[in-house]
Amino acid sequence: MNQLLSPIFRTVVALVTLSAAALSANAQGIAGDVKAGETKAAMCIGCHGIVGYQNSFPEIHKVPKISGQSDKYIIAALTAYKKGDRRHPTMRGIAASLSEQDMADLAAYYASHADATLPETAQAGNAAVTALVEKGACLSCHGANFSKPLDPSYPKLAGQHADYLYVALKAYTVEGNQYVGRSNGVMGGIAKQFSHNEMRELAKYLSTLDSELKVVPQPRFR
Structure with missing residues (x-):
């Protein structure tokens, strides 16, 4: 691993420990209900329930696949939007409610x-992509596949x-x-x-990997 990343890696480990403790405490107080969530997801399906649906802000891109993500990540992401740590206007408005x-x-x-059912390790990319994964120490947080x-x-x-x-x-680079x-x-x-070109190459590689993520097609109205 690039020695320059060592301070970042140490910070990651410390934050993982604190995050895991906070999540554990939260999990003891609030349990999610799948059926209730299905009803409440009516506000989400207009974007996340349509295959290929695109967002035009801040540039045109497909909305993320959220079916199959961990419950802890979804809560963390929604909390970040509500607090303003993630600043997408539409998602901030939804999360605030x-x-x-x-x-x-x-x-x-x-x-x-x-x-x-996924393999334990991701299929290898080319040499350039492998170097980018190592440069970002991506496996240390997001897992070998x-x-x-490392943290849910x-x-x-x-x-x-x-x-x-x-x-x-x-x-993450915008201030x-x-x-x-x-x-x-x-x-x-x-x-x-990373340069923007390096980000594109890394993103392209990640998008090709075997995944639990999907879009569960649903009508806009039900």
């Missing part, structure tokens, strides 16, 4: 869609839309914009190491 119970129910519903993160509040990346991953990576960007010290430090 959700209680902790709503988040837990939605997270339980979308996590229940994970049913794939990019679907078993981290996202599964394997099989996610490439254009979404590219936009997400760029968001001082009230509508675009994500505040995360670890990911900010990692993302800023």
Whole structure:
């Protein structure tokens, strides 16, 4: 591993420990209900329940696959939008309307869609991609197959839309914009190491991997 990444890696380990403790405490207080989440997901299916649906802000890209993500990650992401650590206007507005119970129910519903049997390690990319994965120390947080993160509040990346991953990576490098960007010290430090072309190559590779992530097609109205 690149020695320059050692401080980042140590920070990651420390944050994982704190995050796991916080999540454990939260899990003891609020349990998600899949059936309740299915009903509450009516607000989500207009984007996340349509195969190939695209978002036009801050640039055109497919909305992320959230079916199959872990419940802890979905809660962490929604909480970040609600707090303003993630600054997408639409998602901030939606998250602001959700209680902790709503988040837990939605997270339980979308996590229940994970049913794939995955390899223990991801298929190798080319030499350039392998170097990018090592440069970002990606496996240390997201798992050897990019679907078993070290901490369940981290996202599964394997099989996610490439254009979404590219936009997400760029968001971690944005500062001082009230509508675009994500505040995360670890990911900010990692993302800023990459050029936009490198982000595209890394995102393209991750999108080709075997995955639990999917879009569960649903009508806009039901």
